[in-house]
Every structure is written in C-alpha cells, then in structure tokens.
Amino acid sequence: MNGERPLTRDMKPDGEPLSLQEYERAGGYRAVRQALRMAPEAITRLVSDSGLRGRGGAGFPTGQKWSFVPLGAEAPHPKYLAANADEMEPGTFKDRWLLEGNPHQLLEGMMIAACAIEADVAYVFLRGEYTLAARRVERAIAEAYQAGYLGRHPFGADRGLELYLHVSAGRYMCGEETGLLNALEGKRANPRAKPPYPQVSGLFGKPTIVQNVETLACLPHIITHGAAWFHGLSRGVDAGSKLYGASGKVKRPGLWELPMGTPLGELLEEHAGGLRDGLKLRGLLPGGASTDFLTERHLDVAMDFTHVEKAGSRLGTGTIIVLDDRTCPVGMVWNLEEFFAQESCGWCTPCWSGLRWAERLLDGLERGQGSEADLDRLEWIVKFCAPGNTFCALAPGAVEPLGSALKYFREDFMAHIRERRCPWS
Amino acid sequence: MLAEQERREIEAELERYPRRDAASIDALRIVQRHRGWISDDSLREIAEFLQMSPDDLDSVATFYNLIYRRPVGRHVILLCNSVSCWIMGYAQLRQELHRRLGIGFGETTADGRFTLLPIVCLGACDHAPALMIDQDLHRDLSPDALDRVLEGYR
Amino acid sequence: MATIYIDGRPYAVDARQNLLHACLSLGFNLPYFCWHPALGSVGACRQCAIKQFRGPEDQRGKLVMACMTAASEGARISIADAEAVAFRAGIIEGMMQNHPHDCPVCDEGGECHLQDMTVMTGHDYRRYRFAKRTFRNQYLGPLVHHEMNRCIQCYRCVRFYREYAGGRDFNVFGIRNLAYFGRYQDGVLESEFSGNLDEVCPTGVFTDATHKRHYTRKWDMQFAPSICPHCGVGCNLSPGERYGMLRRIVNRYHGGLNGYFLCDRGRYGYEFVNGDQRLRQPRLRLAGGPQSLPQKQAAELLGEWLADDRVIGIGSPRASLEANFALRAVVGARHFYAGVADAELALLRLALEILRRQPAAPLRSMESADAVLVLGEDVTNTAPRMALSLRQAVRQQPMQALEALKIPAWLDHAARELAQQRRGPFYIAAPAATRLDDIARELWRGAPEELARLGFAVAHALAPESPAVAGLAPEAAALAGRIAAALRSAQRPLVVSGLGCRSTELLQAAANIAAALRRLNKNNGRNSPKANSTAEARPDDSSSENDARLALAVPEANSLGLALLDPHPLSQALDAVRAGAATVIVLENDLYRRLPAGEMQSLASGLDRLIALDCIETPTTRQARLALPAAAWAEDDGTFINYEGRAQRYYAAYPPPGEMQASWRWLRDALAVAGREAGRWETLDDVLRALAAEFPDLAAAATAAPPESFRIHGEKVPRQPHRFSGRTAMSANLNVSEPAPPPDPDTPLAFSMEGAPTQPPAAILPFAWAPGWNSYQAWNKLQREIDGPLRGGNPGVRVWPAPSSGERYFRDVPPPPAARAGEWRAVPLYHIFGSEELSRLAPGISQLSPQPYLALSEADAARLGLGAGEALVLILESQRFTLPLVIRPDLAPGLAGVPAGLGPLQGLALPAWCRIERA
Numbered sequence A: 001m002n003g004e005r006p007l008t009r010d011m012k013p014d015g016e017p018l019s020l021q022e023y024e025r026a027g028g029y030r031a032v033r034q035a036l037r038m039a040p041e042a043i044t045r046l047v048s049d050s051g052l053r054g055r056g057g058a059g060f061p062t063g064q065k066w067s068f069v070p071l072g073a074e075a076p077h078p079k080y081l082a083a084n085a086d087e088m089e090p091g092t093f094k095d096r097w098l099l100e101g102n103p104h105q106l107l108e109g110m111m112i113a114a115c116a117i118e119a120d121v122a123y124v125f126l127r128g129e130y131t132l133a134a135r136r137v138e139r140a141i142a143e144a145y146q147a148g149y150l151g152r153h154p155f156g157a158d159r160g161l162e163l164y165l166h167v168s169a170g171r172y173m174c175g176e177e178t179g180l181l182n183a184l185e186g187k188r189a190n191p192r193a194k195p196p197y198p199q200v201s202g203l204f205g206k207p208t209i210v211q212n213v214e215t216l217a218c219l220p221h222i223i224t225h226g227a228a229w230f231h232g233l234s235r236g237v238d239a240g241s242k243l244y245g246a247s248g249k250v251k252r253p254g255l256w257e258l259p260m261g262t263p264l265g266e267l268l269e270e271h272a273g274g275l276r277d278g279l280k281l282r283g284l285l286p287g288g289a290s291t292d293f294l295t296e297r298h299l300d301v302a303m304d305f306t307h308v309e310k311a312g313s314r315l316g317t318g319t320i321i322v323l324d325d326r327t328c329p330v331g332m333v334w335n336l337e338e339f340f341a342q343e344s345c346g347w348c349t350p351c352w353s354g355l356r357w358a359e360r361l362l363d364g365l366e367r368g369q370g371s372e373a374d375l376d377r378l379e380w381i382v383k384f385c386a387p388g389n390t391f392c393a394l395a396p397g398a399v400e401p402l403g404s405a406l407k408y409f410r411e412d413f414m415a416h417i418r419e420r421r422c423p424w425s
Numbered sequence B: 001m002l003a004e005q006e007r008r009e010i011e012a013e014l015e016r017y018p019r020r021d022a023a024s025i026d027a028l029r030i031v032q033r034h035r036g037w038i039s040d041d042s043l044r045e046i047a048e049f050l051q052m053s054p055d056d057l058d059s060v061a062t063f064y065n066l067i068y069r070r071p072v073g074r075h076v077i078l079l080c081n082s083v084s085c086w087i088m089g090y091a092q093l094r095q096e097l098h099r100r101l102g103i104g105f106g107e108t109t110a111d112g113r114f115t116l117l118p119i120v121c122l123g124a125c126d127h128a129p130a131l132m133i134d135q136d137l138h139r140d141l142s143p144d145a146l147d148r149v150l151e152g153y154r
Numbered sequence C: 001m002a003t004i005y006i007d008g009r010p011y012a013v014d015a016r017q018n019l020l021h022a023c024l025s026l027g028f029n030l031p032y033f034c035w036h037p038a039l040g041s042v043g044a045c046r047q048c049a050i051k052q053f054r055g056p057e058d059q060r061g062k063l064v065m066a067c068m069t070a071a072s073e074g075a076r077i078s079i080a081d082a083e084a085v086a087f088r089a090g091i092i093e094g095m096m097q098n099h100p101h102d103c104p105v106c107d108e109g110g111e112c113h114l115q116d117m118t119v120m121t122g123h124d125y126r127r128y129r130f131a132k133r134t135f136r137n138q139y140l141g142p143l144v145h146h147e148m149n150r151c152i153q154c155y156r157c158v159r160f161y162r163e164y165a166g167g168r169d170f171n172v173f174g175i176r177n178l179a180y181f182g183r184y185q186d187g188v189l190e191s192e193f194s195g196n197l198d199e200v201c202p203t204g205v206f207t208d209a210t211h212k213r214h215y216t217r218k219w220d221m222q223f224a225p226s227i228c229p230h231c232g233v234g235c236n237l238s239p240g241e242r243y244g245m246l247r248r249i250v251n252r253y254h255g256g257l258n259g260y261f262l263c264d265r266g267r268y269g270y271e272f273v274n275g276d277q278r279l280r281q282p283r284l285r286l287a288g289g290p291q292s293l294p295q296k297q298a299a300e301l302l303g304e305w306l307a308d309d310r311v312i313g314i315g316s317p318r319a320s321l322e323a324n325f326a327l328r329a330v331v332g333a334r335h336f337y338a339g340v341a342d343a344e345l346a347l348l349r350l351a352l353e354i355l356r357r358q359p360a361a362p363l364r365s366m367e368s369a370d371a372v373l374v375l376g377e378d379v380t381n382t383a384p385r386m387a388l389s390l391r392q393a394v395r396q397q398p399m400q401a402l403e404a405l406k407i408p409a410w411l412d413h414a415a416r417e418l419a420q421q422r423r424g425p426f427y428i429a430a431p432a433a434t435r436l437d438d439i440a441r442e443l444w445r446g447a448p449e450e451l452a453r454l455g456f457a458v459a460h461a462l463a464p465e466s467p468a469v470a471g472l473a474p475e476a477a478a479l480a481g482r483i484a485a486a487l488r489s490a491q492r493p494l495v496v497s498g499l500g501c502r503s504t505e506l507l508q509a510a511a512n513i514a515a516a517l518r519r520l521n522k523n524n525g526r527n528s529p530k531a532n533s534t535a536e537a538r539p540d541d542s543s544s545e546n547d548a549r550l551a552l553a554v555p556e557a558n559s560l561g562l563a564l565l566d567p568h569p570l571s572q573a574l575d576a577v578r579a580g581a582a583t584v585i586v587l588e589n590d591l592y593r594r595l596p597a598g599e600m601q602s603l604a605s606g607l608d609r610l611i612a613l614d615c616i617e618t619p620t621t622r623q624a625r626l627a628l629p630a631a632a633w634a635e636d637d638g639t640f641i642n643y644e645g646r647a648q649r650y651y652a653a654y655p656p657p658g659e660m661q662a663s664w665r666w667l668r669d670a671l672a673v674a675g676r677e678a679g680r681w682e683t684l685d686d687v688l689r690a691l692a693a694e695f696p697d698l699a700a701a702a703t704a705a706p707p708e709s710f711r712i713h714g715e716k717v718p719r720q721p722h723r724f725s726g727r728t729a730m731s732a733n734l735n736v737s738e739p740a741p742p743p744d745p746d747t748p749l750a751f752s753m754e755g756a757p758t759q760p761p762a763a764i765l766p767f768a769w770a771p772g773w774n775s776y777q778a779w780n781k782l783q784r785e786i787d788g789p790l791r792g793g794n795p796g797v798r799v800w801p802a803p804s805s806g807e808r809y810f811r812d813v814p815p816p817p818a819a820r821a822g823e824w825r826a827v828p829l830y831h832i833f834g835s836e837e838l839s840r841l842a843p844g845i846s847q848l849s850p851q852p853y854l855a856l857s858e859a860d861a862a863r864l865g866l867g868a869g870e871a872l873v874l875i876l877e878s879q880r881f882t883l884p885l886v887i888r889p890d891l892a893p894g895l896a897g898v899p900a901g902l903g904p905l906q907g908l909a910l911p912a913w914c915r916i917e918r919a
C-alpha cells in the first residue's frame, strides 16, 4: 500500500474542474498517447494484470470483459464504448465527484478503453439530474475535440473516435448495462437478454463495452504506472484505490479515495467520524441501496469485493449508508423497497409484482397493520426475486437489504407487529 | 410545428446516432426544455420529425420520469425521497413544502410557480436532505432554510 | 437431435430449440405466458421456470427459464422439482395481484390461458390484500374490445402487433406494475391483423368486440372445421354457433398456411351470415309481386323449368367445388359458364397453367424467403394473411448473422436487437402504395404494363433465355438489375404476384422470374432447406414446396376451383341468351359484380327465367324470377381450392336453418323432379365421387378430408366441446325432453357433444381443446411438434401433381403503355374492408370500409387544379359515375384509381381507359 490517491489527487480544493491545460500539466493525456502505441491486446493484458475490477457495483474484471470484444479486420464496426455515469443507486455519489472534479480524466480513460477494444464511437451516459457534471463534461469534450484528441485522427492516429454526451431522462434501470444500451438507442430502458453479451452484440447490434466512470478513471494511471503499482495501491486482495463514501447520521458524511480493502470500521470511525453524538450504529449498507446490511460485527471487514462478499454482502459502489438506533430499520427498508418497486421496469413478473408486494407489506408494518405471516411473505419475496429468477439484477439487488434486514432486525419487525405501530414514530 | 431552434438542436443530436429514432429521448428533452413539458401536440410533432409513430414515441416518453407529459409550473422542485435523505429528514422537508406551497406531489401551485415532484437519490447523500429546483441542487436543507431557497425562484 | 433428461428420464428433442419448446413438444404441461410459438422467447413472465442440473451429481440445481435455455445435448432438468413448482405458483400469484378476478363477466372465461395456467400451477388462494391498480379502457374500433385491468404484463400484444405484424399505432406505456398496453390515444386500430390480439392475449384484455354483441361461452358453442370464404388464401377457421346464430370466428391452426393468425376480414367478416341481407325464403316473382314458396314447392318449380332444354348455368368463384360441379352436372358441360368476367377467367386459366408448372409457396414457407419481389399485387388488401407471412421474410437475411454469434433464432429480442432495422431484400412494384411498403428496400410505381415490363426485365437478367425488354427506361433497367441480383444471391427467393392488376403480362412476367429462379436453383443445388439452420423452409405435404419460388394471389375463395371445372366464358352465356336460352341458373353469384350494369340489364331482360341461388340478397337475386336461399358457408359443407391449388373441406357449424339448403341439394332435388338420371346424389361424398369421375385431375379433392363413413371407434367427431350444462338445456323452455341432435348425412362430424373423445384428423378438427388447455394455446397439444403440422398432417391436398421440370418462358413482352391525351388508365385499388362481397355485409367491416371514390396522383390533381373531395365524373365507355376525388401522392401519374368492389363501381371491367370531368 503506497497511500496514493491517483483518482482525486489532482482535483482542486475549490471543486472547480481541471481545464484541459491544467489536466495536461498534471500529466494528463500522456497515458493515452502511450496506449495508442500499444497493441489493443497489450492494453487489455495490462488491464487484466492490474486486477482492475468494475466499480459500477458488480466488480467484474475489466480486462476480461474487454477480451470478449472481437478485434481486427474481421470485427464488426462501428464498435461502441459507453461510460456509465448514470449513478442512481441510492446512497451513491462517487461518480459525481469524478465527473465534476476532473472530467478529462474520464475522457482519457475512455480513450484508452476505446483503443483497447478499437471502438469508433463513445458516449458518456449521464443521469439527467447531474446538471453541473453535464456542463463540465460537455466543456471537456469540446476542449478535447479542439485539441484534436477526439475526432477523425485523435493524436494523429489512424483510428478515429467520436465521443458524445448523452443526458438521460431518468430511471434507475438506465444504469443497468443493457438497459443503458436500450436507452441510448432511444428505447425504453428494459434490459436485454444475455447472452448475447454486449461485448459481441450491444449498442445498435454492434460490439459494445459499458464501463463505470470510476473504472474508466483508473485506466490512465494503470497505463502510466503499470499493473504492479496498481496492485500496490490496495490493502486488500482486490487491486487499486477506491472511492468510498458515507451517508446517514455520521459526523462527517463524505467521500474519500482510500486504498482498496480499507476496513469498514476505519472508514466509519476515522473518515466519517463515527456516528453523531448520542447515536448508536444499528447497521449499514456497505455499497449502496442494493447491498445486504452489515452490522457492528462486521466492522473489521476489509472493504474489497472479496471480503465484503465473504461477510454476506457486496462491495457494490463502496458508498456506505448508515442506520443509527434512532432510525426505524423497517421504515428504512420500506423506503428502499419503495424505490425499487417504483424503478422496476415492469418487464419481469417477480420484480414488478414481488417488489410492489414487499413495499405494500412494509408500509403496512410501519403503520402497525402487519402480522407475522407478512414476514413469511417477505422472506418468500426475497427468494422469489433471487438471482436467476428475474430477468436482470435489479430485483435481486432490491431484496438484498430486505433479506438481511429480516435477519438482523427481526426483533424490530416483531415490535411493529406486537405494538401495532412503529416504535420510532 | 417544431420551432426552428428546436429542429436545429434535434438535428445536432441526430448526427450522434446511426438511426433517427435513437434520438427520441434527446428530442423529448430538447422540446421540453423549450416548452416546459411534452403535450400531445409536441409529441406528435417530434414523432413526425423523427419518423416515428406518436405511439412509439409516447411509449418511450412514459418510461422516463424526467419527461413530463403533463404541464408543470415555471419551476420544478425535485425533492429527493431516497434512503439517505429519508434518514436525514426528508419527511419534515416534504411536510414543510406541502404546507408552504399548498400542494402535494405531482401538483402545481395555483400561481403556476412551482410543481413539486419526488425524485430518486440525487447523489448528494453526504449533504442530505437535498432537492433540486430546475438545474440547481440545494443541499443540507432544513425546513427553516426553505424560505431562502424558494425565494430565488419567482 | 439431442438427448435431454427430464425428471430423470431421457428424451430425444430438437437441439436447435429451447427447453420449453422441447417439453411442450413431448407433451408435458409446463405453463408459460410471454413465449408464443410464433413470437419466440423473451423471458419476461418467468412462468416457465424449471430446475436445471449441471450433471448427474448436481442435486441442488438452479432455476432457469425453460423458454430461454437451449435444449442442449445432455441437459438435465426437472419440471416436478418442488422449488420450481412453488416458483411457478408464485408467478401466477404475482400476476394475479392486479387481476380483477372477473371471470364470470369476462369474455375470455372458459377459454382463458390465464385460467388454465392458474389451475395448472395450483394457485387458488389470494394472499395479496392491498388495492389493485386500475386503468381506463380505450376505444379501439369496432373489432377489438379493450379491458386493461385484466392485464398480466406478458408483453405478447405489443410483440405481436408491432414486432410481428409491423403495426405502429399500439405500444406499451408507463413502467413497473403500471405498464399499459394500448394506443397513445383512443382510436381504431390500424393493423389489418388487430383481431389476433384476441388470441395472442392470454387473458381478457383484448377480446372480440363483435362476439361481445352476441356473446356465448366457448363451451356453449358448436364449432366446425372451416375455411375462410373471404379471399383465395384459404385460412383455416373455427366458426362457433349457438341458437342458430354464428357467434364468432377464431383461427384454426394450419401448419402450412395461416399458422396461428388470421386477418381481420377473415375473423370479422362472418357477421354477414346473421345479417338481414340473407335470402331466407324461396321467392317467386310474379306479375302481382313477389311470392314466398315453401322449399318443396320451390324445388318442384325449379325441376319443371329444368325440363326445358335451353337451360344454362353460371357458376361462382365463391361457391364450393361441389356446388359448381352440381350446377355443371345439371346444365351439362356445354352450358356451364364461368361466373367471372372473361378477362378474369383468362387470368385464372393462365394462373392455372403457370401453377401447374411451378408449385406455389405455402404461407409458412414464404416466411423463410430471404429475397422477395412483389409484382403488382397489393397483397394486404387482396390476400391479407399472405402479407403477414411476407412481413416475416425480411427478417431472414439479417438473421443469418445470428449463426456466427450462436444466437438461436427463437431468442427473439436478441435476434431483433442484432438485426436492428436491417431488412432483407424486399421489392415492391405496384400501381400505388401498399401496406407492405414500410418493409420494402425499393419501390416502383407504374401502370400494370410497366410493372410487367420491369418483371420481364428481372427475368431476363436472371435467365437470358427469358425474353429481353426493348426500350426499357434506364432507371427501370437498373432496378431490374438490382432485384435480379438480390434474388439470385438468395437461398430461397420468392416472387409474389396475382390477379389484382388484372394483367396477363404481369402474371407471365412473374412466371418467367419464378422459372428462372427455379433453374438457377437447380444449377446451384441450393434447394436444400438445410442451407440455413436459423430459418428453415417448413416441409409441407409435398417436398416440391421447398423450392416454390412463386405465389399468385387469386381473388376469391374458390377462384381456382371454378376455373378447374372448365367453364365457358361469361360473354358466351350472354350470347347463348341472345341465341334463345330461356332459363339461366346463377349459382351464388351477383352478376352485377361481374358485368357492367348495362350488360347485366340486357341479360336479365332477354330472359324468361332467371334463377338465382344464393345465401344473400343481391341485385341479381332481386332481378330473379326464382330466388332460392342457399346455405351460407358456415351452414354448408364443401371444398374450396386456394391459391396454392390446395383443396380444403369446410363444414357446417350448424345445419342450414329454415328453408335454406346447400346449393347442390337444391339442384339435386330439382333434378329428381325433372326425372333425370344424373344427379341422384344422396350425400356430399356422392357429389365428390361424380366429380372425381368426370375430372380425374380433381380426384384428389375428394380426399381432402375423410368421407362421411369415417368413424373413430365407431363414433362420429363431436362439433361441441364436452360439458355438463348449457346446450343440453337449450330448448328446455319448449320441451323438457332433450331433442335428438340434427342428423348430418354428409360428414363424419356430429351436431352434438357426444362422440369420439380423441383427436380427429386435422381436416375435421373443429376446435382447439385438450385436457387442462381450454384456450387457443391448446393447439400446442394437437401438433406433432410445437409449431409443426397438426397430428395427421396439415389439412388439405394439392389437386394437381408435382410440376414437371423444364422451364418455359412467356415471350410476349408488352410494349410500353402509350399515354392517351385526355385519358386516364383506370386501375382497381383494393380494400381489405369493402372490396370483398360477403365480408362487407358484416357491420364491423362495413364501418371500416371506404365510400366509393376516384383517386388521382398528386401531380395529376395539381395539373388539373383539382382539390381533394371535389366531385368528379368518371366516364368509362358509356358509363358515368360521379365520385369524390381522393388525392393519392403514391399513385403513379396517369392512373385513375377506382376502388374495387365498392358500390356502383363493382362491375367495371378494369383496367380500362377512362375520361374524367368535373361534375
């Protein structure tokens, strides 16, 4: 662990974005020049060796994903790249930081990924509410075009790259990689069947890579410093640094770039300052709304993909949501399920029916109208929406906090039933 | 008929996609920016311009929550109701808004000044509770701060 | 083939299919919703979940969706697995959250896939205790009724309407549990195939709006295996009756023809049978006015008149082969005339000549054509169901890319996303826009002669032996080259034409192209259907169909059947009358549709005895001395020969009521009175035997369906579903003892629910039902394998032998049409709703039918300074018609479009030169 903060190091304290010149002064756009001299396969190999795993929530090894893209003269064109800047996972606000603070870093990452998969067209898929980010990314794109870093012959190369900003019109489903493709095609953001994987048949039926903003932002640094360096950034088994965040009733909610594998307790106590005075920790969601609760018992868990999974949850987006003892766990889960039920795209039955049912039951429990049978039904819905049972990962993610809440906060649910009211209200 | 300006903006989007109807969401956003919302007439005009049927375009429009198929006020308040804001006092903020504006979610004040809508996590969780008015994010809100915030939108 | 293991036992299945297809083909009851055999898999409903195991050791397994999982070699699955069973029950429970449980008042009740699947999964107790979501319903026109609250969000309707049928005015709106399926605003559904929503929707969201007005539950209806009488395609139907009233039509699956879908004319045209335009009573016109006669007396009168040796008969393309043959037998071959205009007869003869040389493609094989030329035919309006098949063909070429990516064709959305909007080569040359133009790669507009010249040029480009076209315009020549190149490089090219333009040359040009393609095909040895595994030609009852390159749309249900009986031209009937024939029998035909009104008038006035036998009142029956009520097709048995030359038997759903009877029985009874030897037929089989004796070529028609003597375990085939109430009490108000079912001396079917409980041969299968499967989805249970032929093979037989090899080319290329100053070339324009005689009498259809009009191109209207709606006079020889102007930007200049079969325009001999004046 070398304690470096490559993703955020160059950002300005006032939060203003780096201009192209500032970015270049800080060493920017060197990595992409280097990448342009490398064979696509070599870039992919380097990224594979670096151990970079996707920061969008699923943690899929990035190099491995690229390796499925057909390369060479036979490959279909245009090939596409999309930066997933949809960031609608409740409790998650990390990509916003990168988008607003250093948009050129994202663009350079995209250019590198485009080299690796020989992409011709790239989109930044940005959620509609990120208006500040939209202005800054738009500006950065214009600067890059003006500098000749995008367009027909970026940096004088033979292969062109067009890069566009697409501002979304809402819906959590747009962040799901195939929903995102449909949204980019101007369709409803229902997910698509996999296989075929987007790497083979994606946007407009052509090979496509979708990558989270933070994942892409790592790329220039990996190219510049190498795989071993990237491994060295981490304290845990998964490589790199990671943007972690904390929200809820902690003393210092915020975001930090820290070594991957920073223990949960350290994050909560040292960086977020612990809970506000007088409050006690009940539990937390380690990586956004669609991860399983962890509790006090798990504070020594290293926040990397591998260890959080061992602890029964997922690293997800790495932004923790803290539940304190003055907040009703049932209410919190109701709020989460209300979100997921609302954002269900309506394609598959377990999701649109199961999540709405769960939300109705939780609402009933909160109002003191629940029964023990409702808890069985909730358990049943958790299983009903298990991975594989639904068409995409929205519903399985949605029931993670529900399932774990039923496990860890059973007594609180029972109190609602016994007292016929919410004990916190 | 789409205005010249609207048409130009949509045409610029068309260059970014291999297919005309792929620009449907961009086109809806553009026209909404100019007209505030997407009326049936607007929908038909955009559809015609994109060579889509109004049915196909409306299918897209009604999927996305930031496309308004009903009229909205001069300013749209998007109040975050997701988990972190919920923990940090969303309910009080909502009540206060309902009280001050005299409207519920989905409604517009009688003077046409504000429309109030719930919105999912605004990505401002470390400064919860938060809301957006038009293009502006307002963070770390308390019911008392609302007056000052609303003041800026006439 | 692959071996898979289902609950421990091995089965051989089609490895190119998915596990749901495999399980259903093997006869397992596995519930599903979003999957449809014609629409493929999309994995939305999650109803078909099964357990899949990684190998013999894997005990835990994993739930997978059968429809989304390939039936790969060695796959181990369980349908009975407890977790899978519970999950499937849960899916129904989830779907039922919002369902109104209004089965007693729902038109789908009793034949509802949702009901069947609910029973199948065992979900029987409602636990969701919260409010249901509710929706407003839409007005979708006179044919389809909308009841959105019943929706379970399986997405089949949009997939059928938009993706399969190409409709653009219907979609899904909103998201989550609030998805709404309908139109963006209330209004009449535009698709000519909208009625299929009724059968595609697994519950009662979309139901038959015409049925609603005289609703009867499926189990209370009496059905018949039937054939559509409204065009020459010959789709198989299942009409349902109760209390002597025809209640509705649903699709009857035919693996080679209509598959699962009908057009709206075929589905909704039936109401003419119940209408007040029926001729119900024999009627004699006397000086003092018309007089009704009882059946017996009318037959006697007819018999007396037949004694006259100056009797001639005029047949009909909408009457059965048997009825036409009976008339021919009555009047003698020399006095049997075609009930169509001479030009049409000539075209039908030409079509027969062509089709004897080249087999016609069945609809299902059209779906796998990978390059198509439509030459001069507005298929959607003349042979509507064919258009739906052609629409599928444009997917073939883009789908070839699936193979490389190992994406199976049944993975429907993946296939569509990969193909995007790419479409295979599809060319349309027509006088005006057609409803398939949206899928065409290139369009060509012109007068029929110009279209024919284009066609000849294509044929010549494919085969130099086919004559060249002199003086072709460069653009036309270039287009012909592109079309020829596309057809040449295709595996299964297809040319579609027909009688719509009423042009001999057009048919000949199409025939030359088809001949050239067949030759190329043989030379390249490319006719193996295995050439492309994603889209195989479906083998039908004759292997020659796999290399069928041609289809010719014919106007009416039995146009080819009539032509095959060798009738003399209609003009000669007029001559015969002028020469003294005093008695004319017109069989099920309105001659005002066949002849210009003036000629018809002179025929009728020169006659002593005009006898009209028909099921409806027409200007002809009103003119007749003696009008005899014939059974309508739903009350009658007979054979139609469709555009492929396929003889198909249709059966009465109920005996003809009152004084009506089958035309051949009227004629038979009259012959008996006349004391003639011929025509002593007792049953329909006797007629068919006589027909076979006289026309060896048509002997096959007799074998299109089993004879009357056919029995299953000694029993007839019931026309009614088995049930425990309802019909048996139908006449209890009159008599408490149950009446004997009416006899049916002509067919192996019984007007009863009693009879053989097993599946009859496909040709006499009246309706779809299987234990546990009350909905249309029961077809799955009646097929040899899913989506394949019914058990026992596709109904119907081709009446002529497989064509000989050796191509011949028509050599008469027409010259380019010379424009005439001040004149227009009047061409017929067709309307699915309105151009056909019987269906337009149905209220729902007539509501959608246009009023008579005259169409000119935008350029011509502008040149003459005419505005839309302006009253014009169409002058055709001596006839004048005042009509409102319709400006059609799509019409080729120089043409005047005249709606076919509408109002006073119905008997016009088109194409013809005409003049136009302001009124």
Ligand SMILES: Cc1cc2nc3c(=O)[nH]c(=O)nc-3n(C[C@H](O)[C@H](O)[C@H](O)COP(=O)(O)O)c2cc1C
Pocket (backbone or CB within 6 Å): A053, A054, A055, A056, A057, A058, A059, A060, A062, A084, A085, A086, A087, A088, A089, A172, A173, A174, A175, A176, A177, A178, A210, A211, A212, A213, A215, A216, A392, A393, A394, A397
């Ligand atoms: C419902 C749903 C929403 C998602 N939203 C996002 C998102 O907003 N941003 C994101 O990067 N990934 C999101 N993902 C994950 C993406 O599907 C995808 O895995 C990711 O963008 C891949 O990028 P990565 O490999 O760089 O993480 C979402 C997934 C699901 C199932």
Ligand code: SF4
Pocket (backbone or CB within 6 Å): A173, A191, A343, A344, A345, A346, A347, A348, A349, A351, A352, A390, A391, A392, A393, A394, A395, A396
């Ligand atoms: S789980 Fe199903 S309904 Fe939910 S978002 Fe995914 S596809 Fe849509």
Ligand code: FES
Pocket (backbone or CB within 6 Å): A090, A091, A092, B080, B081, B082, B083, B084, B085, B086, B120, B121, B122, B123, B124, B125, B126, B128, B129, B130
């Ligand atoms: S929960 Fe409100 S901004 Fe995140």
